[in-house]
Amino acid sequence: MPRPRRARRLLVALLSAVLLLVVAGVGLVWFVGPRFNxxxxxxxxxxxxxxxxxxxxxxxxxxxxxxxxxxxxxxxxxxxxxxxxxxxxxxxxxxxxxxxPHSTLVPARTGDTAPAPQQPASVERDGGVATLVVPEFTGDLAAAQAYTDTLATGLAEPGVCGVVVDLRGNSGGDMGPMVAGVAKLLPDGVLQTFVTGERRSEVRLTRGRVTGGGTSITAPRASPRLDVPVAVLVDERTASSGEQTLIALRGRDHVHVFGVPTAGYASVNQQIPLYTGATLQLTVGVTESHTGELLGEEPIPPDTDTGSGAAAADAARAWLTEQGCA
CATH class of the missing domain: 1.20.1270 (Substrate Binding Domain Of Dnak; Chain:A; Domain 2)
Structure with missing residues (x-):
């Protein structure tokens, strides 16, 4: 009877095809899988x-x-x-x-090693001047949103005629909530671009939402834009995502940077989990600012070098007064 024999041949062919797909899949995972841990x-x-x-x-x-x-x-x-x-x-x-120098191998965290406490974001008012303390940040989505909300809400309070963005000591972490927190000071569009070989990846701001850099997060009350003079404070510990936040602000109308040159870690890092539990943080590119400047492993200079310490804050406040905000 030919039909049963034909059915068996089809079944054998089907099983053979499935077996080949399984073998090919296993081979692919064997050779390529380790690159994805x-x-x-x-x-x-x-x-x-x-x-x-x-x-x-x-x-x-x-x-x-x-x-x-x-x-x-x-x-x-x-x-x-x-x-x-x-x-x-x-x-x-x-x-x-x-x-x-921006690259490192971060060892696996042991169970008895607690993360160091982080300085919270904060906003202080002195007359019409709002001072935003924008510290380093790592955390989950809820913590990122709370960080953003603190900064954005402070900027949205009535009567602000000038802003100080304090990035001193901000050694990095997640740039998303940092940039979103100051979104009210920035125009919509491309803030900066990460350049990795021939590949370009844009960091964008759209109606208070930051995408393409760190956690994608939306700032409340980001519109309308707050068009006031902005003084930015930096020091030698302003690094990585702290520098990325600086780059988003730097070079814009009514923005002036005070302090000393930054750490020089504005290059682009890729984080890769490894089999041992360690994390490979590998620098793969540089940052192109909205003005077209390429920034990577060189410190970013301030507009006015005031030295470290209180001199930067004093100079920033004097400049804001000159701009008509007291």
């Missing part, structure tokens, strides 16, 4: 190390002779490493060469 079996120290070295080939300085030499050194050390922890120690040195 997906491992079919626990890796040996050597396979783990070689996988991360391939990731480091995407670093900002990976085309340099220094990285070529460092890669060879790291690969040789990984070949004799006994544990994954040994490999992480080797990679911690290598990442600085491939990505530069």
């Amino acid at each position: 997906v491992w079919l079996v626990p890796p040996t120290p050597q396979r783990y190390g070689d996988t991360v070295l391939t990731m480091l080939d995407g670093g900002l300085h990976a085309s340099s002779p220094q990285w070529h030499d460092e890669r060879e050194r790291a690969r040789g050390a990984i070949a004799t490493a006994a544990t994954l922890e040994d490999v992480d120690a080797i990679l911690a040195e290598a990442v600085q060469v491939a990505g530069g």
Whole structure:
């Protein structure tokens, strides 16, 4: 009877096709999965190390002779490493060469290590001047929204004729709530662009919502825009997302920056979780400001260098008075 034989052939062909798809899928996960921290079996120290070295080939300085030499050194050390922890120690040195000073390997957090307390965002009023303290920030969505709300609500209070944005000591974290918090001082549109090789990724502000940089979050009462003079305070500890917030403000009409040059970490980082629980923070690009300036590993200078300490705040207040806000 031909029909049963034909049905069996079709069934065998179907099962063979399914088997081929499964084998191809397993092969794809085996070779590509580790780049996304997906491992079919626990890796040996050597396979783990070689996988991360391939990731480091995407670093900002990976085309340099220094990285070529460092890669060879790291690969040789990984070949004799006994544990994954040994490999992480080797990679911690290598990442600085491939990505530069903004790159690092963050060890896995142990259960008994509590995160350090963070300074809260705050707004102080002195007459018509609103001073926004914009500190470093990491946290969940609820904490990010609360951070943004504090700054945005303070800006929306009546009678504000001038603003001080204090970014001193802001070493970074999540730029989304920082920029959203000062959204009322910024125009809608592209705030800055992250440039990674040929790829360009825009940070945009649209009716109080920041997208493309950190957590996408919306500031309350962001419209209408507050068109008043803005003094920005920075110091040598203003870094990373603190510098990104500076870049969003810097170079605009009625904005003047006081203090000392920043830390010089305005480059673009990619965070990659690793098998050991460590996190690879790899610098892969630079930032293009809304004025077209490329900013990366050089400190950003203030408009007026006042030195550190209270002199920056005093100069900012004097400038705001000159602009007609007291």
